[in-house]
Amino acid sequence: MVLITCLANVASQVGIGRIMAGNKFHYPVGQPELPPAEELRWRVALIEKALVSLETAVEEPKIF
């Protein structure tokens, strides 16, 4: 499991294994300033990073 959140330090303190910083507290996987097509490209890149974290073995909380 990978958690995408803006409270990465809290996630780390409670022992979540894979942590990724989301964009904003109220839209962790959004980038509303961008035009829709670019926002989607940005989101695909973010989720790709999340997938890489899922492929990475971790033993203790790690922020990707």
Added chain:
Amino acid sequence: MIKVLHYLNQFFAGIGGEDKAGHEVLFLPHAVGVGAVIESAIKVHAVEYATIACGDNYFHEEEEKALQAIRASIDQFQPDFFLAGPAFNAGRYGLACAKLCSWVQDNWRIPAITGMHEGNPGIREVGRRLFVIQTGASAASMPETLKRFSLLIERLISRDKKAIEDFRAEHCLPIPRRFTVKTDTPDYVRAVDLLLAKLNGQPYESEIPRIEAQQDPIPNLTGRLKDATVALVTEGGLVPKGNPDRLESSRGTKYFKYAIGDRDDLKRGEFQAMHTGYDTSTVDEDPDRIVPLDAMRLLEKAERFKKLHDHYFVTTGTGAMPSKMAEIGAGIADELAGSGINAVILTAT
């Protein structure tokens, strides 16, 4: 003169075993059994010790009568301390100890002490500020437990606040509940008092007990991501427009799953976020900003992973009890594991 009143069940009071579990409340003007051990340990003080004995079944089946009798004993004896148990992992006994101690502390404003194992269902009945000394699961831990009872009484007698709180931190069970209490001081005054105490380097304690997270092992992907089914989960409260299942927007107690198998994108107007913990307007404009379905579909088509699970799971993670959230998390995890999911992306606000 220190007056101690100690509640014991029929077994520990030496009345009898299960056959005497219906025994009614009995006041004894002296220490019995474990009470005698505690009395002896604190004998440097002038101690007057009395015992209330009651059958495990009687307390639960005739609770009102039992409380009435105990009330009469307390009013007559006027104890400075109320003890109950220890109950270890005995359920009926533990419940009686927790209920009684909470009731005594609320009504007579005297320190109440009990002891039990963390698995005892009595934990659920424990009131705010009660001392619940952690014990082993069985009476094998009796000697150590009684030492702790005596030590705590000593510290309470000495009124050494720091020593008492040190004892609580070291030997008492943390109670993972919030309580409604009445107070004469408004919250803003209490908040400023706390802040001033902190700034002045004085001892202070939050009114909301800190709950330590339980550390769970971190799972790793067992096969290749190329062969994995991946699920999307969120605590961001995203539900179909109109919130058909009435997901709470805060203090959530439920989770739901919604089908996305025939969608490539979550469209504005078809979903909405129920969540008082964040400004949901940006997510409502484009729900993929909290449940990234559009991006997941593109990566699925690119064969980065085998399949996106055909439902996403959702709850509302704001203002809720951690214990309830743990239940919800376990429920979602069970469903995911049962559906052959290999990996999860969880988005949180």
